[in-house]
Amino acid sequence: MNARKRTTTSLPLAQGNRKKHLLSGLIRCGCCGSNYTISGKDYYRCAGQKERGTCDNRLSVRKGPLEEASLTAIQHRLLTEDHVRLFIAEYEREATRLARIDSHEADTARIRLQQLERELGNLHENLLAGIASPALRQMIDERETEKARLILRNATVDRGVASQPPLPTPFVLQAQFRARIAALRTTLEDPAVRGQAASIMSRLIESVTIYPDEPGGPAAEVAASVASLMAYALNDNAAREGGVSSSIAVVAGAGFEPAAFRL
Structure with a gap:
């Protein structure tokens, strides 16, 4: 039980490799x-x-x-x-475990976002004070990129948890x-x-x-x-x-x- 987004057995009607006999190879x-x-x-x-x-x-x-x-x-x-009852119980246990992981990672991301806001505030103050070196601009760009990534990740997790219907x-x-x-x-x-x-x-x-x-x-x-x-x-x-x-x-x-x- 590793990644939740692992490709599943969705079993669509295949468009290729069609077998002539129903049980061929089985x-x-x-x-x-x-x-x-x-x-x-x-x-x-x-x-x-x-x-x-x-x-x-x-x-x-x-x-x-x-x-x-x-x-x-x-x-x-x-x-x-x-079988079905065992499956549902296992599914609910796994969903709970993954929700805990998501919650912990979301809390960590929120703390980091607060740090980034403070760091960006200080860097922009330096920029307004006329300290516009290439190194300063690079530090601002790096933190803005990290901030955008964390915001997107948290939004994706929130949507995934909210959209997971019960069995x-x-x-x-x-x-x-x-x-x-x-x-x-x-x-x-x-x-x-x-x-x-x-x-x-x-x-x-x-x-x-x-x-x-x-x-x-x-x-x-x-x-x-x-x-x-x-x-x-x-x-x-x-x-x-x-x-x-x-x-x-x-x-x-x-x-x-x-x-x-x-x-």
């Missing part, structure tokens, strides 16, 4: 760790087995059902109420997230924007691991970063200009292990 073989790659039109297979012959996993997974199951897991299983309740956050995923699922039906949706999915999902030899039959495990899910739930048009999401992503960057759910 599926892993639970036997050898290799990627599952597209095989034919509608299936994924372990690249270790298919391309290199180094894995015994011959299970092919149909693309459509796996994509649908992964989306369902993200929408309803991975972002739990406990919604856990119930509202979960509802927002599920509604956004539902809207994303709708876009998958449009071939024109499916590649954009795939780009978003690659930021929400960390991995989909295929286990071919489970006792109850083949299984898949979907893992996602809670930080990314929360940033997506809170994302709005202001996020890229330093809105809630830009602060949220940093807070969630520590202490949040990826959430996983076995399909």
Whole structure:
């Protein structure tokens, strides 16, 4: 948790690097760790087995059902109420810590501004008295520059603190997230924007691991970063200009292990 203005996972619809398949690059073989790659039109297979012959996993997974199951897991299983409550508590702790830092730095800046006012008053008196040496003018310029910088910094901090809205309740956050995923699922039906949706999915999902030899039959495990899910739930048009999401992503960057759910 360092800089609040770190670039966040704002998850806009990407304009470049659009993937044709929703889970490309995200599926892993639970036997050898290799990627599952597209095989034919509608299936994924372990690249270790298919391309290199180094894995015994011959299970092919149909693309459509796996994509649908992964989306369902993200929408309803991975972002739990406990995750959201933990996130809100961490966010509030971090916001309090940063507010204390801002307050201390603002107090220090105000003291320095008072010193600069006195120094500039003395320097201007010397200037009016006819002591107009280059060194005197340089000292005035340096202090005026520092004064302007401190005033601007304090104004920026005040605006940032005043504009930081509180987080919604856990119930509202979960509802927002599920509604956004539902809207994303709708876009998958449009071939024109499916590649954009795939780009978003690659930021929400960390991995989909295929286990071919489970006792109850083949299984898949979907893992996602809670930080990314929360940033997506809170994302709005202001996020890229330093809105809630830009602060949220940093807070969630520590202490949040990826959430996983076995399909």
